[in-house]
Amino acid sequence: MTLFNKIAVTTVLILASVVLTVDANAQCKRYTKKYCLPSLSPYMHNGQLTSAVLNPGDSADIAMTFNAGKEYRVLICNQEQIGNVQFKVLDKSRKVLYKSDPEQHNPSWDFKVENTQQFIIQLTVPKMEKSNQKTNLVPNGCVALLVGFKE
Amino acid sequence: MKKYFFILMASSLLIACGGDDAVEENVVDETIDETVTPERAEKAQMVFQTVPSPLETASIFQEAGATYDLGITNPVENVNKYSTNVQKALNLGVYGADLSYANIFDQSQESMFYMNCSKKMSDGLGITSAFDAATMERIEENINNRDSLMIIINDAFWIADAHLKENGQDHLSALIITGGWVEGLYLGTKALNKDAPDENLMQRIADQKYSLDNLIELLGTYDKPEIAAMEENMRELQAAYSKIKEEEAEATVSDDGGVATIGGGSTLTYETGTILEITAVIEKIRNDIIQ
Numbered sequence: 001m002t003l004f005n006k007i008a009v010t011t012v013l014i015l016a017s018v019v020l021t022v023d024a025n026a027q028c029k030r031y032t033k034k035y036c037l038p039s040l041s042p043y044m045h046n047g048q049l050t051s052a053v054l055n056p057g058d059s060a061d062i063a064m065t066f067n068a069g070k071e072y073r074v075l076i077c078n079q080e081q082i083g084n085v086q087f088k089v090l091d092k093s094r095k096v097l098y099k100s101d102p103e104q105h106n107p108s109w110d111f112k113v114e115n116t117q118q119f120i121i122q123l124t125v126p127k128m129e130k131s132n133q134k135t136n137l138v139p140n141g142c143v144a145l146l147v148g149f150k151e
Numbered sequence: 152m153k154k155y156f157f158i159l160m161a162s163s164l165l166i167a168c169g170g171d172d173a174v175e176e177n178v179v180d181e182t183i184d185e186t187v188t189p190e191r192a193e194k195a196q197m198v199f200q201t202v203p204s205p206l207e208t209a210s211i212f213q214e215a216g217a218t219y220d221l222g223i224t225n226p227v228e229n230v231n232k233y234s235t236n237v238q239k240a241l242n243l244g245v246y247g248a249d250l251s252y253a254n255i256f257d258q259s260q261e262s263m264f265y266m267n268c269s270k271k272m273s274d275g276l277g278i279t280s281a282f283d284a285a286t287m288e289r290i291e292e293n294i295n296n297r298d299s300l301m302i303i304i305n306d307a308f309w310i311a312d313a314h315l316k317e318n319g320q321d322h323l324s325a326l327i328i329t330g331g332w333v334e335g336l337y338l339g340t341k342a343l344n345k346d347a348p349d350e351n352l353m354q355r356i357a358d359q360k361y362s363l364d365n366l367i368e369l370l371g372t373y374d375k376p377e378i379a380a381m382e383e384n385m386r387e388l389q390a391a392y393s394k395i396k397e398e399e400a401e402a403t404v405s406d407d408g409g410v411a412t413i414g415g416g417s418t419l420t421y422e423t424g425t426i427l428e429i430t431a432v433i434e435k436i437r438n439d440i441i442q
Contacts, residue, residue, distance in 0.1 A: 047204030
């Protein structure tokens, strides 16, 4: 393959991956609104749409502020093909305050804080054994973190 | 490419990284997660910051005793003053916060005004889908239904956010967030009686210290001159906030069969003068934005 062809192929692959990523994230937002938001009820959604397309084995930390006097629901919602995404709530020193049940799909936790606090919500997509994969392609899926509050 | 990929991922507010092998149980325990130290997490940019929405901020200040004051929001006639995309993005955030403020206090007529201002800013940024005809119709139908209106407002701002991110204009999305946060805090501080400041309101103003840190972290991920200017403003505000003392104590979780309560953790202590200084700085920043 000539250098020109290599560059052309690489460019096409890069553009394709960018377009696919953008499209996947748009679809992820639509999925979140349609399938995840209703589970926040009766809590009022805080207005932040936090979602992304993740692969098995991925994890993400999201820093969030929780205000005194409010009751919160933290909800993780994800497409089934990547298994049960788990979450932990960590304080600033990374002490684990809560861990979700690995067996539970779309886990949530309701809590309130005595003082306004900054916590880290840590999401983990379980790793997938190769024997469980239907094809050689690594599956990915939409993962959303939603927070609702009530007075 | 790596940078572009990072921007795309960051735009979704989640940064992916290596997973954790440990199998977890659904119990609250006292163990420290040693797989990722704070330093390592920050270095790898795995921690992503979020900023409370104006809706939540308005709700916090309402609970703390703030009352609605039409005279402190961004005048609707200002809407024609904003010509650059930076001004439009910042003031889309500002009008969005004014909209949330009016809505939280059940001010239907004002909500409609600020919805129209938000539409104008959004259209000006080329995001006509956020406040399209169908959305405006839904708004009119639900103008007296606070909860439904909040859902529609959220929806419109998500569309705007998604549009900007999908078109490589993440920095404008960050400016919308910044405008909304600044206006939310400004409205809260304006409720403060400087001669006899309410303790509850001052505490809520102090609490915004955490969000400000997150906002500065967020702005720091963009390498754009217009973002750098706003980050500088925020650092000026952070200098005032740095006078608030933060004391750490161990956080504990108690569950008496109802909703879990997290006690302990960080507490903030401050002088009244510091809160008044914050009030002055945020007013200056906000007035620069709406000029």
